[in-house]
Amino acid sequence: MVAVPRPDPDRTLLVELRSRVAALEGRLSSEAQLQPDPASAANGQGPARLLTGVAGFDGLFAAAGMPCGTLHEATSAESRSGGALTGFAAALLSCLAARRAGAVLWVTEPDGGREAGAPNAEGLARFGLDPARVVLVRARCVAEMLWAVEEGVQAKGVCAVVAEMRGAPRALDLTASRRLLLRAEAGGATAFLLRHAGGAAPTAAVTRFRIAARLSGGREDRRLAPLGRPGWRVELQRNRDGRPGTVELEWDHAMRSFAAPADREPVVPRTGDGPAGAPGTGRVVAFARR
Amino acid sequence: MIATRKGTERIVALNAAARALGILVGEPLADARARHPGLASDAQAPAEEAALLAALADWCDRYTPLVALDGDDGLLLDITGCAHLFARDGAGAIQDDGLPAGERVLMDDCLRRLGDQGFAARAAVADTPAAAWALARHAPEPDGLAGAAVGAGIAPGAWRDALVALPVAALRLEEATVDALARVGLTRIADVVDRPRGPLASRFGRELVRRIDRLRGDEAEPISPRLAVPLLAADRRFFEPISREEDVRGVILALAERLSRDLERRGEGGRAFELALFRVDGVVNRVTVGTSRALREPARVLGLFAERLAALGDDFDAGFGFDLVRLCVLEAQRFEAFQSDFTQAGEQTEALDALIDRLGARLGxxxxxxxxxxxSHLPEARQKLVPAALVDTTALVWCSETPVAPxxxxxxxxxxxxxxxPVEAVAMVPEGPPLRFRWRRALYEVRxxxxxxxxxPPWWQSPQPPQARDYYRVEDGEGRRFWLYREGFYEADAGVELxxxxxxxxxxxx
Structure with a gap:
């Protein structure tokens, strides 16, 4: 008998127990662990790829998992979707920061906070990103912001740099972003460009994610939290390290990892039209139905 | 220079040419115009004058760190222990007028440079501030030198010969006291300085006796310096001014090396550094950088200043060049040496601190x-942004418990x-969750x-009773999630209106 992956009381219990054991043992769930790359591990730069544990997402990349130590770009359609964009970035940063030492440099534009608000420490903490590790830099113009990002990705004590901006600033052209990409690859920190209401301006980033919120629509069966987990519809518009595609993701606060949405999970594992990724969290578990 | 005093325009300052015509300070402008119709006048601008004097005080910092403003047209410099640095050959050589060589050279240099900048200054060097003040303000002007830069000095211990001939006003007394003294025939310092103190104090007030004590040096007169005195300073003078940025950097590096030796001897590192660039035309550029940990490596100090100078960009104007460059340590702290281990945690922290310093130097x-x-339980007061360079990282403890339920x-x-x-929201029941709301002119349906x-909010912080907030987490038709709150309740106001x-x-x- 195969259990339908619906929020089943037993399954909920199992996930809860697993997360408790993982928290007690201080280890992470096996799906979300990273495969260390021998070369970068020797440099002391940590693993080269980030496995989220969602096959549909990891499989989009050439060697299973999002590459670290390079430049990524994430955009949202409107600045009112800033929450979803920030959440996606916070989730990725949380995964990264759990596996690498060093601070997270968060660089904002001067009036970025007026339109979509300022990053909130408690919200980041819930995503598993310790606010004490975040250094917030408020630049006065885009040129200063790019300079700060460039300094940040080269510094040793930094594991990730986030640059947040509105739209497509003119100063961030192909040359400037290529410069950031090269610096990030040389320095080892992962850089994210978050562009609120950003159009399709060309940049040299390895990827471009288009982030939109995923409608949960309220779940009657979750009385305590009808909104459910945060979820995104992630459109990988450009990918130099694999193929573009669209995937729906959720964030599991308890496991501190990405998860495939429970209501869209395939019962049969996806057949490979790419390299085989790591097994997803949505593993088929057998239970006796009551 | 004119200003309005007691309802009429009066002359408050004169140049040498006007003084030669016999015009006096305090005279109404109309009277002076009647005699000399071609008189050019300009209104007094106190704010600009004060700013100019402050700039001049900063410039005088090149002689001594202790520079105080004296009234609105004077400066007091405490050159104790500084003067011998200016003596060219053999410190302490006594000149023919009894003044040590260092003091004489310092004063002459100061007057010459001020003269080059177009100021007519009078200076005096003496044992006590009061004696120098008296001499500078009340010494008779040598003939034919009216209005030009004049410097006078009193040899150590010789204040009596130089000052007794001066009027009592040189004691810095109030006008009423001066008048009272004049009424009994005491007009010169010689008349009062050796009189019995008791009768003087009882008749003219204690202030007079105090002023005499200060003149004699029996009572110390502290001056309050304008700028904080740096802990350590190193400077370099140039015969030929430098203006290229590379040269300035080279000088900063050399000065930082000198400071680093001093800091090492004290077992300290600097937390705040100041660079003062004295331009030939009298402008002083000051650049301050702070560091997040005690620092003394010259290259890192130079790096921080290089960021600041780069941030100044075109505002950095060398003009005709700098003739004095000074590097000061404003704040120092015990230098904690650490040993690197295999985890490299210490190195990472240090690298991060260096990055924070570099960013802070450029951006502020x-x-x-x-x-x-x-x-605080209020979301807007829950977090505070503090400068990363100043905060102690052990204070940044955020509770991060893992939620157990998925x-x-x-x-x-x-x-x-x-x-x-503010948003316009519609709710099904008065105190229920919102159904739809309008934010920034867009309508959102709550799903x-x-x-x-x-x-x-805490009731003890505002005089009115605080309004309770009911927070809702809502999701709209496209999955976006917002945090809304309703402030206050529906209540009947004075029993009439809802x-x-x-x-x-x-x-x-x-």
Whole structure:
């Protein structure tokens, strides 16, 4: 008998127990662990790829998992979707920061906070990103912001740099972003460009994610939290390290990892039209139905 | 220079040519114009004059760190222990007028440079501030030198010969006291200085006796310096001014090396450095950098200043060059040496601190911040941004318990809009969750909602009773999530009108 992956009381219990054991043992769930790359591990730069544990997402990349130590770009359609964009970035940063030492440099534009608000420490903490590790830099113009990002990705004590901006600033052209990409690859920190209401301006980033919120629509069966987990519809518009595609993701606060949405999970594992990724969290578990 | 005093325009300052015509300070402008119709006048600008004097005081910093303003047209320099540095050959050689060589050279140099800048200055060097003040302000002018830069000095211990002939006003007394003294025939310092103190004090007030004591040096007269005295300073003078940025950098490096030796001897490192660039035309550029940990490597100090100079960009104007460059340590702290281990944790922290310093030097120290948790339940007061260079990282303790249940709601938003923006919201029942709301002229339909969570601002912080806030986490038709709150309740105001509470949007969720 195969259990339908619906929020089943037993399954909920199992996930809860697993997360408790993982928290007690201080280890992470096996799906979300990273495969260390021998070369970068020797440099002391940590693993080269980030496995989220969602096959549909990891499989989009050439060697299973999002590459670290390079430049990524994430955009949202409107600045009112800033929450979803920030959440996606916070989730990725949380995964990264759990596996690498060093601070997270968060660089904002001067009036970025007026339109979509300022990053909130408690919200980041819930995503598993310790606010004490975040250094917030408020630049006065885009040129200063790019300079700060460039300094940040080269510094040793930094594991990730986030640059947040509105739209497509003119100063961030192909040359400037290529410069950031090269610096990030040389320095080892992962850089994210978050562009609120950003159009399709060309940049040299390895990827471009288009982030939109995923409608949960309220779940009657979750009385305590009808909104459910945060979820995104992630459109990988450009990918130099694999193929573009669209995937729906959720964030599991308890496991501190990405998860495939429970209501869209395939019962049969996806057949490979790419390299085989790591097994997803949505593993088929057998239970006796009551 | 004219100003309005007692309802008429009076002359407050004169140049040498006007003085030669016999015009006096304090005379009404109309009287002077009647005699000399071609008189050019200009209104006095006290604010600009004060700024000019302050700039001049900064410039005088090249002689001694202790420079104080004296009234609105004078400067007091405490050159104790500084003067011998200016003597060219053999410190302490006594000149023919009894003044040590260092003091003489210092004063002459100061007057010459001020003269080159177009100031007519009078200077005096003496044992006590009071004696120098008396001599500078009340010494008779040598003939034919009216208005030119004049310097006078009193040899150590010789104040009596130089000052007794001066009028009592040179004691810096109030006008009433001077008049009272004149009425009994005491007009010169010689008349009062050796009189019995008791009768003088009882008749003319204690102030007179105090002034005499200060003149004689029996009572110390402290001066209050304008700028904080640096802990350590190193400077270099140039015969030929330098203006290229590379040269300035080279000088900073050399000075930092000198300072680093001094700091090492004290077992300290600098937390705040100041670079003073004295331009030939009298402008002093000061650049200050702070560091997040005690620092003394010259290359890192230079790096911080290089960032600051780069940030100044075109504002950095060398003019005709700098003839004096000074590097000071304003603040020092014990230098903690550490040994690197295999985990490289210490190196990482140090690298991060260096980055924070570099960013702070270029952008301003407050723009590189960290989240400091605050003890408040109000979301907008829960966190505070503090300069990363100044905060002690052990204070940044954020509670980060892992939620055990998989569907634990996220209580706090990821982005906080401060101040909260008012929205128009419609609710099914008066105190129920919102059905739809309008934010920034766009309408949002609420599909799902969590809440309410009630937060009440502290009642002891405002005179009116605080308005309770009911927070709701809502999701709109496209999955976007917002944090809304309703401020206050529906209540009958004075029994007649129903007052509707207001809605605000304070945050964005993922």
């Amino acid at each position: 120290i407050a723009r590189v911040a960290r989240f400091l948790p605050c003890d 569907d634990t709601p996220q209580l706090r938003p990821l982005r906080l809009i401060d101040p909260p923006e 799902a909602c969590e809440g309410p969570e009630r937060l009440v 007052r509707a509470p207001r809605w605000f949007l304070q945050g964005l969720y993922a």
